[in-house]
Structure formats: structure tokens, C-alpha cells
Amino acid sequence: MESRRYGPNIIVTGTPGCGKSSTCELLKDELKGYKYYNISDFAKDNDCFEGYDEGRKSHIVDEDKLLDTLEPLMRQGNSIIDWHVNDVFPERLIDLVVVLRCDNSKLYSRLHARGYHDSKIEENLDAEIMGVVKQDAVDSYEPHIVVELQSDTKQDIVSNVARIIAWEKMWLEQHPDGVTNEYQGGRSDDEDDEENEDYEDDE
Numbered sequence: 579m580e581s582r583r584y585g586p587n588i589i590v591t592g593t594p595g596c597g598k599s600s601t602c603e604l605l606k607d608e609l610k611g612y613k614y615y616n617i618s619d620f621a622k623d624n625d626c627f628e629g630y631d632e633g634r635k636s637h638i639v640d641e642d643k644l645l646d647t648l649e650p651l652m653r654q655g656n657s658i659i660d661w662h663v664n665d666v667f668p669e670r671l672i673d674l675v676v677v678l679r680c681d682n683s684k685l686y687s688r689l690h691a692r693g694y695h696d697s698k699i700e701e702n703l704d705a706e707i708m709g710v711v712k713q714d715a716v717d718s719y720e721p722h723i724v725v726e727l728q729s730d731t732k733q734d735i736v737s738n739v740a741r742i743i744a745w746e747k748m749w750l751e752q753h754p755d756g757v758t759n760e761y762q763g764g765r766s767d768d769e770d771d772e773e774n775e776d777y778e779d780d781e
């Protein structure tokens with residue numbers, strides 16, 4: 579497996595409905611040569627589910643299997659990862675965490691338009707109000723690689739993508755020899771050190 583990557587791995591995360599996929603649609607067109615991973619689809623396509631939660635009507639993702647499958651791909655760098663869960667990836671493989679935020683009334687309209695039942699809408703609205711996804715990112719990665727961007731309007735998508743493109747260019751200039759994929763000590767990010775957890779893929 580690659581020991582160094584010469585292009586950054588970017589996570590685009592946020593509460594379901596905040597605009598991850600819409601943002602990544604534009605971003606992957608602008609970032610040539612990047613691989614895009616919508617983790618909900620990736621988990622399905624690679625049989626990384628460990629069951630189904632009837633109550634929440636969502637699949638349970640097997641984190642270990644997901645990471646075992648994804649790591650060799652992330653080691654190549656130039657990845658865009660789209661998932662509402664962001665705290666499962668080894669820090670050593672992540673270069674930028676974009677946390678999209680959305681005004682609650684807009685998020686309600688989006689989730690309602692999708693036909694989500696009220697309890698699922700309320701659960702996601704509460705998570706957005708509490709900033710759960712942002713907190714997961716801040717707890718899991720160095721603060722300087724976590725960026726919070728508002729995603730209320732179509733114009734926001736355009737300007738957010740422009741900011742990520744500018745960041746990517748700067749990253750390439752600052753890392754002409756790439757960065758290591760290997761664990762360098764410090765905060766433990768070796769998945770073996772963390773208790774096994776399964777994640778709800780309750781998109």
C-alpha cells in the first residue's frame with residue numbers, strides 16, 4: 579500500500595440534508611483526477627453493512643470493514659469523501675474536513691421534501707442545532723484542518739467549492755513531496771486502539 583499521498587483527502591460532512599452531495603457534485607467536476615466516495619453508496623456496494631435498524635430505518639455500517647476497504651484507496655490521496663459521519667477515519671489519512679452547516683428552516687424544508695417522517699426530521703434538526711457533526715470533527719482532527727461553511731443557497735455551494743479549490747491549490751504548493759500515510763504517534767488514530775463501533779447510515 580502507498581506510504582505517501584501527493585494529493586489531499588477531503589471529507590465533506592454535515593447533517594443529512596445540509597448539501598454534502600450537491601457540493602460534491604460540483605467539487606468533483608472542478609477537482610480533476612479526484613475520486614469521489616459517497617460512503618452510503620460505497621458501504622452498500624462493498625457490503626459494509628452489519629445489519630439494519632428497523633426503528634431508525636437505517637443500515638448499520640460495519641466501521642472496521644468500511645475502513646479496511648477504503649484505506650488502500652485513501653492512501654492514494656486525491657479523495658473526496660461524502661458522509662454525515664466524520665470521526666471514523668484515521669487522522670493520518672485526512673487533510674481537510676469541510677463541515678457544511680444549514681439554517682434550520684431550510685433544513686426542515688429539504689428533509690420534509692424528501693418525505694422523511696417527523697421524528698427523523700426532528701432528530702436531524704436537533705443534531706444541526708447542537709452542532710453534533712462539527713463537534714465530532716473538532717474532537718477527531720486538528721482544529722486547523724476543520725472548516726465550517728454555510729450551505730443555505732445555491733450561491734453558497736459555488737462559493738464553498740471555490741474556497742475548497744483554493745485550499746487544494748495551496749495544499750499542493752505547500753506539500754510538493756506529498757505527505758505520509760503512516761501513523762506518526764501523538765493522538766491515537768489507529769483504528770485498532772478504538773473500541774469497535776458500528777455506525778448508523780441513517781441518511
Ligand SMILES: Nc1ncnc2c1ncn2[C@@H]1O[C@H](COP(=O)(O)OP(=O)(O)OP(=O)(O)O)[C@@H](O)[C@H]1O
Pocket residue numbers: 592593594595596597598599600601662688729730731732733734735781
Ligand atoms: N446550498 C444549498 N442551497 C440550496 N439547496 C440546497 C443546498 N444544498 C443542498 N440543497 C438541496 O437540499 C437537498 C439535499 O441536498 P443534498 O442531497 O446535497 O444533501 P446531503 O447533505 O448530501 O444529504 P444526505 O446526507 O442525506 O445525502 C437537495 O434537494 C439539494 O438540492
